[in-house]
Amino acid sequence: MHNPDANQLKPVQKALDFNNTEIAFRGSSDSDLERAYWLFKIISVRFLAKVGPPLTRFAMAIGLPVKLLIKPTIFEHFCGGETIEECEGTVSKLASGNVGSILDYSVEGEEEEKVFDETCAEIMRTIKRADGDKRIPLTVFKVTGLGRFELIAKRDAKEPLNEEEIAEFQRVSSRINLICALAHERTVRVMIDAEESWIQDSIDQLALEMMRRYNQNSPIVYNTYQLYRTNVLECLRQDTKLAFTEGFILGAKLVRGAYMEKERKRAEEKGYPSPINASKEDTDRDYDDALRFCINHLNTIAFVAGTHNQESCQLLAQLLDGKQIKHDHDHIYFSQLLGMSDNLSFNLAASGYNVAKYVPYGPIKAVMPYLFRRAEENTSVAGQMGRELKLIVKEKKRRKMF
Template identity: 65%
Template sequence: METPPNKSLNFDDTEIAFRNKSNGELNAAYWLFKIISSNFLTKIGPPITNFFLNIGLPIKGIIKATIFEHFCGGETIAECEHTIQQLASGHVGTILDYSVEGEDEEAVFDFTCEEIIRTIERASGDQRIPITVFKVTGIGRFGLLEKLDTKTALNTAELAEFEKVKHRCEKICRTAFDKNVPIMIDAEESWIQDTIDELAFDMMRLFNQKNIIVYNTYQLYRHDKLADLKADHLIARAQGFILGVKMVRGAYMEKERKRAEELGYPSPIQPDKAAADRDYNESLNYCIAHIDDIALVCGTHNEESCRILAQLLDTHRLKHDHPHVYFAQLLGMSDNLSFNLSDAGYNVTKYVPYGPIKAVMPYLFRRAQENTSIAGATSRELGLIIKEKQRRRLI
């Protein structure tokens, strides 16, 4: 039976996009994006801020009240409650994302593992938190994953170290299975990704037999990932488990191209944006065509891709809130997509990063730089905020 179309999508509807923001929050967002739009400040901000933090100047309060408050939920899970409820008021779910980076000690990996488990336990039974997430580099050493990707033999200590990584990974995913809380494994740099993919596939074999629990991430700015997705689906179907697909364009393009050039191997990155867009949208087509045995999280800030996925659901006569289809964006970005999609009846979630301010700063700097490097991203956000300020007669 054909599903009747829900409310039509209008990504320019700022009343819906910013319904959950007070006038003060809207004004704060306006000034933040005005600052971010300055390439100069975005470039000099990270080293200056790190310097001030390292010498102990009291700037944490300023950071927490500005960029941290806009892009993060808090320093702890408990501090994220306001954001969880604010998103839920617009029918948008929360993905709690413990965003501490760059650590390299076993004790920290153990702590991170337990913190990820706490996010799963917090999500259990709370429909406002439909999905959770973790990075393998949060629970294992980057250099070890890099060595595994080269297929170099590990020594005895490294073998023991990797057993701990696998144990942490399985402990997290088993908790997700026991609590019936889906969890996504994020993609990372291409030179550690094969090992991450193998871990994710092992977890899907274990826990995706009946329901979707584990998602792996496919970065479609890589030219090989559309083919990988199709091959993985055939394996999953043959072995009788649901393939969990979190689909993104990618986050490491400049680093990937630079490393490939320096080391003299072919870049894994698509030749241009058009190729990445083509593969991304073709992947959407493929996943929806096989929606019974693929579960999809469409992670994108691209308006066209959101429209294509929404249209695919109608074309295939699928409910807008099909349990195998989620849209996802980052907190503080593209509210016009998130809240207009949720208002039209689609499943939508936001990544809500949290953690100690100093430890989360690398994430925040990437968000600021991402907004200036993506053509038109900051001006688009600013334009929508200004439109809503005008609608509210604030300017």
């Protein structure tokens, strides 16, 4: 049996200060800081971030021992381990700073039914592992881990499916239901990640169906809303109206979005209007409006604010205080990725807010697409790497003074 309460002693709440590097890096050793410094230095160089993934794939394909380089560096920084058991150290370390873990089996890009069944079984294992352990308040999965991307894209495009494809899609739906039914039985919250816009309608329909079944009394299933898409704030409003009318709780994870360059490129190639907001300012506005909307509908919505944006975190904290909502309200979580924005995660937790970090895990080779995407996303987020590096340098200097 786990003893999660050992790591659940709430600290005295501190005033929120995102520049407090002592709190942000309290769980990081000097060598952890040094590794993070060099990783972010490398990732911040666009050329290296672009050529690194194909070179690594090539090296792995011809049998070079790349894993020996990847595991103690980028993998260890951004992932919890290769198995659920290997994640225990990360779970404990985060919990010591009152930050929860979101176990995320990050295998993707597979095509075989056998692999989809294995992935489904592994996601169910994450739910069983989270059951009864307060240090793991949320779990997560991607629909494309459970079914073929092309099948879902065909259904989204409203192209007729043949009998074999209809049966195949029913298997995808069954896997999702198995996961959500177990989550409901164990009272473990499970988030369904967002994906590309041309498969998202099917994912949204599946998520809403799961919420109708399993969110009658408490938030179990969460769908993800990518606010960099032009129509998603309105979708959030409509889904909230539906949840209120039909009497279930809407689970919503709010993110800006992860496929901007791919989305714009496809829209241009296929000659349809880009589904992505024209500017970062538009996305920031929609994201912050979504936070305000959720706060104003807390009886109907439980939400996770997935963001590395300091201004949005500050806004949500101010909204809670302005409406005298307790910091650890059961319907509100902040969330960031493991290995990034520790200044947000740990300082929010020190001020008594619910915070959980994504803890990706899986065999190194299978998790490589996830790691490559992290590197590519980070270079496209202006200023993100600069902020990470600045805070690491600040903490290294602070430690030298003592």
